[in-house]
Amino acid sequence: NAGVMQNPRHLVRRRGQEARLRCSPVKGHSHVYWYRQLPEEGLKFMVYLQKENIIDESGMPKERFSAEFPKEGPSILRIQQVVRGDSAAYFCASSPLVQGSNEKLFFGSGTQLSVL
Amino acid sequence: RKEVEQDPGPFNVPEGATVAFNCTYSNSASQSFFWYRQDCRKEPKLLMSVYSSGNEDGRFTAQLNRASQYISLLIRDSKLSDSATYLCVVNIGSWGKLQFGAGTQVVVTP
Numbered sequence: 001n002a003g004v005m006q007n008p009r010h011l012v013r014r015r016g017q018e019a020r021l022r023c024s025p026v027k028g029h030s031h032v033y034w035y036r037q038l039p040e041e042g043l044k045f046m047v048y049l050q051k052e053n054i055i056d057e058s059g060m061p062k063e064r065f066s067a068e069f070p071k072e073g074p075s076i077l078r079i080q081q082v083v084r085g086d087s088a089a090y091f092c093a094s095s096p097l098v099q100g101s102n103e104k105l106f107f108g109s110g111t112q113l114s115v116l
Numbered sequence: 117r118k119e120v121e122q123d124p125g126p127f128n129v130p131e132g133a134t135v136a137f138n139c140t141y142s143n144s145a146s147q148s149f150f151w152y153r154q155d156c157r158k159e160p161k162l163l164m165s166v167y168s169s170g171n172e173d174g175r176f177t178a179q180l181n182r183a184s185q186y187i188s189l190l191i192r193d194s195k196l197s198d199s200a201t202y203l204c205v206v207n208i209g210s211w212g213k214l215q216f217g218a219g220t221q222v223v224v225t226p
Contacts, residue, residue, distance in 0.1 A: 033212050041162065042120070042203065042216035056213060089157055095212050103214045107159040 002027065004108035005074075005091050012114045013082045018034045021077040021111045023093030033105060034067055037089040049075060082115045089113075117142055117194045122204050122217035129224050136190040137220045139204030146215075148207035149180055151189050153200045154219060160203055161190075194224045 005024040013019050024105035025032050035043040045059040058076050060067065064082075064095035069075040079086055081108050122139040128173040129135040141149075150167035164171065166187050177190040187204055201219035208215065 035214075035216075037157065040218070042218040044214070045213050055135065064222060091159060093212065104162070105214065107160050107161070110157075113137075 004094050005105050006108035006111050008091075008111060008115070009109065010112045012116060014116050015083055016081050017111055019079040019082050019086070019115075021079075021090050021092075022074045022112070023077070023094075023108055024074040025092075026096075026106050029094035029096050029106070031095045033093045033095075034075075034077050035091045035093065037091065039088070039111075043091060044085075046077075053107045057103050057109055074111030082113070087113055087115045117147075118217075119143060119215045120204055120206050120217035122220045124218060125223075126222040127222045129191075129198075129214060129221065131194055131196060131224055131226055133194050134190065134192050134224075135194060135222060136188060138188045138204070139187050139217050140184075140186045141204075141206045141215070142180070142185070143206070143208050146185075146206045146208050147150065149178075149187050150176055150205040150207070152177075152203040152205050152212075153214075155200050160205075160216075166204055180212075191222070194222075195223050196226065198222060199224045211212070 032049045034046040037043045047067045050054040064080045066078045091110045091112045092108045151159040151163040153163045154160045166180045170179045170215045175192045179188045201221045203219045204217040206215045
């Protein structure tokens with residue numbers, strides 16, 4: 001019974017390149033969340049998605065960042081034209097479609113993005 | 117002001133001793149409270165939920181004070197394996213939009 005799978009574990013990009021981070025939720029989970037953790041800081045909520053829908057993207061920077069969770073396949077967090085300030089650990093979490101249990105999140109191991 | 121504030125520590129604790137620390141939250145509408153544990157910036161893992169009446173899970177005791185808007189965690193009989201960063205987490209909605217503190221580092225020494 002696999003947990004939340006994120007890949008790659010480490011991603012190195014040069015300034016101006018694109019970064020694509022993938023997240024496969026726990027099997028059967030239909031809610032996906034992306035969090036970002038900057039050095040020496042706590043995790044910050046970015047976006048909440050259900051299959052084919054963005055429910056809350058209030059934590060996403062307005063430009064360069066986008067997220068999707070298609071009907072088939074993993075959720076993707078895409079960062080265009082990366083800058084050094086995007087260097088962080090990006091964690092994905094999922095939860096099942098059961099009312100009242102959405103707050104019990106299962107986290108993936110994260111993707112450490114380093115922008116050179 | 118941060119939404120969830122924690123003393124970053126580190127709290128250096130001899131093995132077998134007791135350690136306790138708090139966190140404060142700013143949003144009085146907060147509904148759910150948790151302690152997570154994070155090792156070396158790996159994925160956070162749920163340690164325990166925090167209930168209004170206080171709750172215990174083995175050597176761990178959590179308390180919630182809604183009036184003063186703080187949460188506490190107490191670890192008894194500390195083990196070396198308890199060394200980690202403890203994240204105070206608050207949920208202000210009905211789903212997983214969690215607010216994380218920056219963490220309190222605990223170092224248990226032999």
